[in-house]
Amino acid sequence: MTKDELKSVLKVKEMEEILELIEEAESGELAELEIVESLGLLRDETLNKEVLRVLKEEGVSIIYISGNDA
Structure with a gap:
């Protein structure tokens, strides 16, 4: 899915x-x-x-935390 397709789906939803x-x-x-x-x-x-793929492509660092840290 392209970024534009993803954005369209997110808009519809x-x-x-x-x-x-x-x-x-x-x-x-x-x-x-x-x-x-x-x-x-x-x-x-x-x-x-x-969404995570697009964010990473845009240079965003994704930091995963455990449920205990939240």
């Missing part, structure tokens, strides 16, 4: 906060993101993987 994360990554405002490893960002596993 009204996932504005995730779209904002991608926009912040594109503009260089987001350098790193902490995620609870067992939860991810989204419940949809496919979308979650795609």
